[in-house]
Amino acid sequence: MLDERIMEVLARLEAEAADERERGVPPKRRSRQVAPTTGRFLFSLVAPQADCEALEIGGSRGYSAIWLGAGVRHLGGHVLSLEIDSYAAARWRENVADAGLEGWVDLVEGDAFESLARIDDVFDLVFLDAEKDDYEALFALARRKVERGALIVADNVLSHEDALGAYSRARQSDPTLSSLTLPLDRGLELTVVLGPPTHDAPE
Numbered sequence: 119m120l121d122e123r124i125m126e127v128l129a130r131l132e133a134e135a136a137d138e139r140e141r142g143v144p145p146k147r148r149s150r151q152v153a154p155t156t157g158r159f160l161f162s163l164v165a166p167q168a169d170c171e172a173l174e175i176g177g178s179r180g181y182s183a184i185w186l187g188a189g190v191r192h193l194g195g196h197v198l199s200l201e202i203d204s205y206a207a208a209r210w211r212e213n214v215a216d217a218g219l220e221g222w223v224d225l226v227e228g229d230a231f232e233s234l235a236r237i238d239d240v241f242d243l244v245f246l247d248a249e250k251d252d253y254e255a256l257f258a259l260a261r262r263k264v265e266r267g268a269l270i271v272a273d274n275v276l277s278h279e280d281a282l283g284a285y286s287r288a289r290q291s292d293p294t295l296s297s298l299t300l301p302l303d304r305g306l307e308l309t310v311v312l313g314p315p316t317h318d319a320p321e
């Protein structure tokens with residue numbers, strides 16, 4: 119549910135992000151959170167699913183995790199968010215607690231490549247929002263953690279088309295997936311897993 123407490127934290131984080139952009143804080147030190155409409159879109163993907171297990175790769179300060187957490191709270195479920203930066207992780211914990219979502223969203227602090235190797239869960243939705251150069255390798259790891267019918271959503275495919283155009287083309291030409299680019303905010307690649315990867319399909 120999107121209650122007042124959650125909306126207040128989201129609004130505070132939106133104001134903080136706008137202020138950092140205005141002051142020209144370098145990207146590495148900004149939250150780089152998704153746009154509010156992308157957050158609401160993520161909420162809309164998980165809220166209709168009962169017992170939805172969601173994985174987020176690139177948690178930053180918790181903005182998108184809060185949207186996802188509010189969504190899974192609707193019909194049950196859980197969000198696991200992975201974040202490598204210790205300052206961002208500390209802020210993530212504060213913000214998720216402020217939103218009252220501690221029971222719904224957990225953080226694994228550390229490098230997603232190492233964390234994913236230790237995680238055995240199966241997810242219904244994966245949100246990929248880490249460094250662009252890592253998308254292909256992180257997609258391959260995430261794909262091992264999902265089954266038929268899962269959704270894998272990747273952000274920034276239009277804002278960083280040079281780096282991520284190949285990511286979209288690989289998903290769209292893979293017959294074991296159905297994938298399209300949604301022109302929402304920075305561009306989202308929305309991929310449905312139709313079956314297990316074949317040997318020929320890019321992993």
Ligand SMILES: C[S@@+](CC[C@H](N)C(=O)[O-])C[C@H]1O[C@@H](n2cnc3c(N)ncnc32)[C@H](O)[C@@H]1O
Binds near residue numbers: 149
């Ligand atoms: C674009 S920001 C994520 C924004 C967040 N999804 C939101 O909307 O609030 C990318 C984040 O991914 C983190 N990151 C980058 N590489 C990572 C890795 N290998 N493992 C875990 N986190 C990583 C960065 O520290 C950064 O906080």
